[in-house]
Amino acid sequence: MSRYFTDTEEAQAVAASIHDQRAAHQGQAPDEMPTMAVLCRKRAQFEPLRLELEARDIPYEVVGLGGLLHTPEVADVVAMLHVLTDPGRSDALARLLAGARWRLGARDLAALGDWAAALERGHERAARGEDPEPADDAATTGENAEEPVVMADIVDRASLIEALETLPPEGWVSSRGRGISAEGVRRLRALRRDVRDLRSVLGDELTTVIHEVETVLGLDIELAALPGEDPVHARRNLDGFHDQAVQFAATTRTHDVAAFLDWLEAASHEENGLELPPAHTRRDAVQLLTVHASKGLEWDHVYVPGLNKNDFPSKKSSAWTLEAAKLPWPLRGDAAQLPQWDARVSDVRELESSYEDFAEDVEQYDLAEERRLAYVAFTRAKSLLELSGSVFRGTAQEVKEASPFLLEARELVEGLSPGFEAGPWVEPEPDATNPQRDTRVSALWPYDPVEGPELVRTERSADGEHMETVIAPAHRGRREVMERAARAVAERGFPDTRELTDEELAQGPSGDVVTRWRREAELLLGRRAASEEDRSVHMPSHVSASALVAMDTDPEGFISNLRRPMPRKPGSAARAGTAFHTWVENFFGDSAIFDADELPGSDDYVDEDLDLPRLAETFRNSPWASLEPYAIELPVETPVGSLTVRGRIDAVFRTADGWELVDWKTGRIPRGRELKRKSGQLALYRLAFARLHEVPVELVSAAFYYVAADLVVRPHDLADETELEAVVSSLYEVGMTDPDAAEEPPVEEPPSPE
Template identity: 40%
Template structure:
């Protein structure tokens, strides 16, 4: 814990001095926030209004005025990216304050020759995420609640695993739970999360059920809707033991999820006065960013710690409260004065936006008109001085969804071309924000037609990419014998293109297999008489594995049978390898399907690495999921859990994660939820259509699942939620009661959609594109939504222009009538005709072979199999010209030996009697070559090989030498490229974060001074954020190393060893502490002993670099994920390292 320093004398810093220190102007609104008294208060900050800059100025002013020291300031926000940005900018401001050498309230200029005390200005505030802060409280005080402080934070992957195990192992009553197992797993996680989020237990849920039963007994006549409410409550109650089992599985493994951490922290804050006293004394000033997104448990935690008028400033915007699905409520800002005993009930405001031009704000204010009247007062956004006429809104209503996609792509390209040039960024200055991920494929295809690089952000969006969808479907077929939908995707997709007749024949075969080969009865009466189990349905997966017999009355076409047999054989081969690790299985499926070849061969592809970016992203997701489950000890049934996780990511439109927005120069295609907090010069918001009949609404959208507890068993009853005063109340079960509740909830959903639209339209800096369409993919016509009408109104009022506005059509839907198709796999590249001709010739030869003694009748076909047939001259060399077989379009993996079934080319098939002498000679040469190859392989296997160590070896090589000398020998003799590893990239990203953000040194240019600083710092993946949060909660947080990333070279027994030390800290006793940050798992046994060699090398290197006595140099690993600092005993000294490298590794046969 940071020691408290008494603040210097209180003398308010003049604002002009603050402006000079920060080198940026401060508006009157910002000045009111910056110089506010030390009391609880609310700041309503509009989109792009400079709230981060204002919070930085507030901290600098408080320190410069002598009101607090930097270490007495606590700042909390939601994302690691936001926390890092705030921390860096606060440090930058305090450095400027220190450099200015100010003494508060000096007459006239405010300057003095006497600087602020260095022990004050060199301190730093605590800036963290809400979750990291809660985790630190739990770790420091868990014993007060009888909990272990070393519990680890569970990953989402492991949560899925444990919940699935709880569901699968439960044998209690579940007759009211009639949904699929994957849906039940989602329900368990949702209900468990809600119970933690709202600080209630299972008994309260049962109490609601008792009230419903009592109300039902008093109801005149229970009708269908009321009975549904009761049935859903019964299902909810039957899930409670499964939720408890899930909690028990976490306790057994000493795991906590985010909900557990916040709930425990809230309990500490409510029940332990000592915790409250320590936190209030440590954090004399508290800044709460994005407060409108806090949940009920976070609100209880913070108000319990810092209520009663403590100087807390809550900053937020109720118009941007878009996380109601996870417990956030726009009413938190309204409730703040009473929850924190604030002396001032009227919020201060920041209404001038520095992001968007004035013309764009006309639409933003129009969209938010209905929202500003809810709860706390929200002012209209105003442009920065001089930007009143900046920006443009362009809207369009197109005939159909395909035309809209092309319009969006064209407009984005034109909009970017009109912007001033910016070095290093062109396409990355634009984003397309969608309400639904189902819009992604069509929009992406439109950009692909223009050769515009597009990046799909987030796992859920990735699943809509065609090649990823095929990969996922194959995994589903391997995992689930009833995955008929996945089989149909494969069979009807562009790769296999199975016709309706063959599909129907396969379906009949599936029904036959249910009856053991006898056709299932079509007559339901006959089915009852025969005792057919209604739960038994024909599986296309089984039918594919057991195709109908061929013959004179073959129900399959010859080509259909060939394709089905090929797919069947592929799946059988993959099933034999299904027990390999999940990342390897995903790579195996990709190779088997030839997806890497197909994406590289797309027309217009110039960079194969970029072409397979989506496949790589999916592989990373699989690797992360597998690594997380192994890390937390829940690794069985990984494939099933991974597929269930993907289904949830696809089902939830707001997504399980927002995805990482990379720094690549690509147009970003993402959901509106994922775009919150980001900005671009050009933003497109398509799909502003709603249903006017039977068509499907897009934006505003109807929820995929009901958001009311009366219609969704996954949800906690509203009366138990912490924000229940903001939610529709259910007064009874009479029809009018349920109708009123349903209508109130629909109005709540509409407000949520409007807040989402407001977030979307306030992301743009210069150009905002809004569009909709009449015809979608459904049978009914859709039309412009209320948001598109508002965009048109704003354009007509001077915000921009209406580019196209098609009249409502009368003809049939052109999208449905056109039978929209997609070219996947891609059309053949220039090499295609040559490869296809060669393939035809190979099939002809195989047909001739098949007509011989084993494939046909007698030897009638043998006479035609001559030297010419087998000779390479028979296949025109031009056909197989090297230029025709372009490497990008032809991968050796596509002709893997497994694809050529050995049985089909068995030696017995080439009967010597069926070959003429010349042909026999060709075959003999083949046999001779095979013998020579086999003999060479045998000789290689029999040799014992000595591997010489290279003259330069990395520290990693030293560790491998200790761990497995034979493995090191193999890598030295046969070096192979290492496969890309998400774990390695995550470790690299974590080290970069430490170097640049945590231990960053003063630079000539600070990050926030660079062009485009608002766009920097791509969002990290969830696991990286967990690592960062864990480090912030560790004992190493706040310590400043003497050196970081220290490169070294040292000689050991004639060998040059190279490495890089992560960090070196100076000990209080004059010694040194060499530390290596570890983001992976802590090894044990031999693995731990091998890892210790790394520290031994670092320790010896620092000794040689500085001349410090070796016994005064300590060394440690810090395992970030678990918070464990490990100091191995008996580290090797100089003699030990020399002995290690003296041995020569050998490779045994």
């Protein structure tokens, strides 16, 4: 049990204790390292603790969305997402411009701000029907300038993002005498190109967009190259952010980036929002999380800082009468366990008195709830529990009293209870002031991002003396090492080892590393050589209808995918096809009872970003909408040669002289040879349906309906059974083995979204 003068000293002590505990187990087996967690009452306590852990190079994981958004790599990703979707977020663009990726200097940033202001003045004058001022003439002649704006911009202030999109012409100088340097223009053009490329993928899956942003920012490589850090562990915060994106997409059924950003902002403002527990405890990192998120988990060592009165326990009242958005307690299912306001309305004084009684009951109830929460925190530790508080927190002048929970634990120490130890305990003087109010941390900017900034910390000690501490860059000397390694790569080795053979290098001081690198290089070269050899592969016994088309269209690619299956790249086209098929299925399912136009909200789930409302309207006006289908999404299976081919027919309709099978398509219309090959899917469906219903194949027709173009395509030369079997037989000429000899399980390809 300890109490420190400031929360900064408290965070330093916690980090020092964790560092010592981890150092004591250094060099042992990974499973010997104790699991550790720092549990905070509120997420607002995370930042000083995170900074101290980082200063000591202690690997840590921030659990929960609130803390994740403040980590540098996640903050950069969120900033880029704002730039892509909101022209008013100049702050987000400024973060990127001043960061390690583009490193725009102060002079160029100021000049870019001047250019943004000039654009805004030009918009305002154009909206009033006035001619531009001479100083603003360039605003209509900048790079990519279009027709003059005739209405005020939607952004009510100068936008750096707009300025980036329309950079000033060469030689432009603002009214303040500032211009963007040639190197600054080059970097701004590079950023503009990256932003435009990223905007082109905004319609893809949300996680795909985030991955593309990571790649453009170089975060994937930067984190993987962190010295002394496991690449998988280095990505822990970005992976946690990806998990949040997956949760959002699964919950809301949308991949809209702007909606995701709004969700992040709302969740971060809610103190108890998204308090997700970690998937598991970790030995390779210290986990930083709230007490609420720790329920049900245990760690070897647990640290609970911030045990101050009004912090933990919290002074915030939970009374429903204080917030209009809260459900009145009498209406809750657990009303019997909650304090109730017995309002006495005979007169005003009685009403006030009854409310005071209710407020006292709520205060006691809240204290009991906080005690339960403290019990959760204190019982998470298996072998070591450290409790602490501080006299001052942040820059507040208020003296914090010790938490009653901390005082009760201290009584056990003073009573010499076994297993309890006392740490440093500070009692403030009556006239004590918070030294952190006079604490300043400064650094020269811009600085070398490879080494980090040199910090100057000015603070006042407890006895009133001012002290100045210079903190060296966290990675001083790293630039020199990096440049030396880069020269070695260009010159094919370091000067003192360039002429040595692999065997001589393997016997040197870095022999283990050399041996591992050589083995990895041999594996990569062997893999490349093997890919150029002709090899056979077992044909699966079952394939999908789309796989049969792939056999005919690109047999080499089909075989390559069997040898090394790769996931398909997600995209808006695939999502559009899937969503439209779902809409059609619901359309025909509902139309038997209601007119689709009468169904309230029938199109609410259709993603407007994929242009599905237009596709739905086109379908309603097509002949298919008025027909009654015999079947929708009919599964079929039939043998073709030595294979069994499975598929799903989108719709089956009865005709005057037989049957018609229809496959809905949301993509472009193929032509010529491509259409003929794709019609193999219809041929397979026709053959399977004819066999299933025991009807002549001549009585079954098939068609593609390309919804976007509102065009029906009926191939007249669909392949028969013999031609389909020929497609399968031809694969054995390019490296397949008989499926009867296959020992591998059947490979089932996912059906095409089309």
